Amino acid sequence: MQRSFFFRNPSVLVFIACLGLFTLLVTVLSEGLGIGVISTSFVKTLGKTLCLCLIAIAMDLVWGYAGILSLGHFAFFGLGGYMIGMWLMYERTRDIVVNSLADVEIPPTAQEISDAIGNQIFGVVGSSDFPAIWAFAPSLPGQLLLVVLVPGLLALIFGWLAFRSRVTGVYLSILTQAMTLALALYLFQNDSGLRGNNGLSGLQNLPGAEGIPQSLISIWFLWGSALALGLGYILLAWVVSGKFGSVIRGIRDDEARVRFLGYSVEGYKLFVFVLTAVIAGIAGALYYPQAGIINPAELAPIASIYLAVWVAIGGRGRLYGAVIGAGLVSLISTWFTSGQVPPINLGFYTINWVDWWQVVLGLSFVLVTLYAPKGIGGLFDIISGALPPRRHGADLGPDDGALREREAEQ
Numbered sequence: 001m002q003r004s005f006f007f008r009n010p011s012v013l014v015f016i017a018c019l020g021l022f023t024l025l026v027t028v029l030s031e032g033l034g035i036g037v038i039s040t041s042f043v044k045t046l047g048k049t050l051c052l053c054l055i056a057i058a059m060d061l062v063w064g065y066a067g068i069l070s071l072g073h074f075a076f077f078g079l080g081g082y083m084i085g086m087w088l089m090y091e092r093t094r095d096i097v098v099n100s101l102a103d104v105e106i107p108p109t110a111q112e113i114s115d116a117i118g119n120q121i122f123g124v125v126g127s128s129d130f131p132a133i134w135a136f137a138p139s140l141p142g143q144l145l146l147v148v149l150v151p152g153l154l155a156l157i158f159g160w161l162a163f164r165s166r167v168t169g170v171y172l173s174i175l176t177q178a179m180t181l182a183l184a185l186y187l188f189q190n191d192s193g194l195r196g197n198n199g200l201s202g203l204q205n206l207p208g209a210e211g212i213p214q215s216l217i218s219i220w221f222l223w224g225s226a227l228a229l230g231l232g233y234i235l236l237a238w239v240v241s242g243k244f245g246s247v248i249r250g251i252r253d254d255e256a257r258v259r260f261l262g263y264s265v266e267g268y269k270l271f272v273f274v275l276t277a278v279i280a281g282i283a284g285a286l287y288y289p290q291a292g293i294i295n296p297a298e299l300a301p302i303a304s305i306y307l308a309v310w311v312a313i314g315g316r317g318r319l320y321g322a323v324i325g326a327g328l329v330s331l332i333s334t335w336f337t338s339g340q341v342p343p344i345n346l347g348f349y350t351i352n353w354v355d356w357w358q359v360v361l362g363l364s365f366v367l368v369t370l371y372a373p374k375g376i377g378g379l380f381d382i383i384s385g386a387l388p389p390r391r392h393g394a395d396l397g398p399d400d401g402a403l404r405e406r407e408a409e410q
Contacts, residue, residue: 005238012237015320016230023226030222032215043218044290049330050225051287052310054232056326057319058276058283059307061236064316065245066272067252069169072158072176073280074303075183076151080281081288081298082187083150085200086134087143088289091207093120094138124198131193147285148278155277156270163266163273168255177301187296199295203288221290228286229323232279236319239275248272309365315377324376333357 006013026046029037038046055077062068097116101108108116119128136142158179162172190196206217239245250258251265259265288294307326314325335341336357344351353360368375 005241009237009241011320012234015233015323019226019230019233023222026222027219030215030219032213032217032219040215040218043215043222045331045334047218047222047225047290048287049327050222050229051283051290052330053323053326054225054229054283054286055280055307056310056314056322057229057233057236058279059311060316060319060322061240062272062276063308063311064318064322065240065252066248066269067255068269068273069173069308070176070273070276071173071301071304071308072180073276074307075180075299076155076277076280077284077287077303078294078296078299079151079154079183080147080284081294082194082200083143083146083281084285085203085288085294086137086194087140088203088205088207089121089200090117090134090137092202092205093117095207095210096120122195125190125196127190133193144285147281151277151281152274155274159270159273163269166266177304180299180301180304184296184299184301187299197295197297199293199298200288201293203294204290204292206289218290221286225286225290228282232282233319233323236279240319244268306361309361312365313368313375315375317374318377318380320380321375321377328376329361333361336360 026038026043028034030043031038031040032043055073059070059073062070062073094113094117097113097120101113101116114130115128118130122128122130130137136146158176162175167175186192187194188197194200204214204217206212209217240248247258247263248268250263251268255265288298306329310325310329311322312325313329314323315321336353339354341353343353372378
């Protein structure tokens with residue numbers, strides 16, 4: 001009898017249970033719905049960390065399972081943030097404009113309101129006209145659709161061109177990094193239609209929720225981020241657990257042999273690349289409303305390199321390892337860069353952790369790569385290896401026999 005997916009993958013249930021318990025605990029301790037032990041700013045930090053864990057498992061699928069070291073997935077993450085940020089900023093500005101014109105004797109026309117909104121948003125870059133890319137900004141369903149379509153379409157075009165040309169290895173990594181850099185440089189321009197280096201701001205203010213405190217809104221986003229991470233984890237665990245997962249592992253280990261066996265290697269790679277880009281876009285759409293602002297610096301290639309470091313430290317090729325790496329490094333990074341860690345005075349030099357944190361992170365990556373290639377997640381292999389094998393109920397031989405029966409009883 002065919003066993004269910006969750007029965008065959010108990011680690012998925014364990015992860016979902018831990019995620020649910022974590023979310024419940026934070027909710028109970030929060031200022032919004034709990035006893036106020038955890039501040040609103042830290043709740044936002046935890047919500048953003050869950051979003052980073054979501055893009056980390058996407059990176060783990062494309063790199064850890066399929067062997068494609070992409071250094072451009074933060075570009076898809078940022079695009080998802082820009083797409084939802086356009087709606088948030090448009091609606092927030094529209095509310096401000098409508099309220100400011102409410103007392104005028106002659107009611108403004110729809111065109112006058114639109115012009116005023118455009119002037120408020122784009123006046124900082126010397127313009128007042130809405131670019132064509134803002135056509136769906138007044139529509140939440142339209143922008144949510146773009147959160148999925150824009151990163152997915154960019155990944156489809158880039159992946160189709162790269163994979164059909166059979167670009168692999170370090171050359172593919174360089175191309176993905178070049179794509180990210182080109183996109184960031186384009187967004188830095190004022191005529192990009194996304195306010196240049198000013199980016200989109202005020203994203204933490206939800207339209208229609210002006211009377212709701214941020215302490216409660218932060219809990220909503222925490223729930224949304226946890227739900228997205230849970231569903232994303234289940235989806236990717238299902239993808240890698242069947243025949244599809246075996247094929248992409250084969251592509252990672254010996255691409256030529258998989259192609260010789262008749263599989264469409266390029267098709268499998270393209271599917272994984274596009275799927276993970278869409279997941280990254282969704283993660284970005286949840287992340288930046290909690291951050292409150294997005295600008296082109298968020299798409300810098302270094303961000304995608306950090307993403308690869310998180311997955312490597314956590315243990316690539318295992319989804320829970322990516323979550324551990326992203327969550328742990330993100331929270332430690334927040335702690336070190338917040339200025340809360342006291343500096344170390346060596347007499348001749350003072351170590352300020354705000355400046356030295358990236359060095360510590362780089363050294364950690366090198367040490368993990370050299371001495372613990374399975375990352376933190378590899379500890380679970382050590383623990384499981386120390387336990388006796390579970391033989392009860394398992395087939396231990398090709399036919400019935402006393403030896404197998406005796407072993408099953410031990």
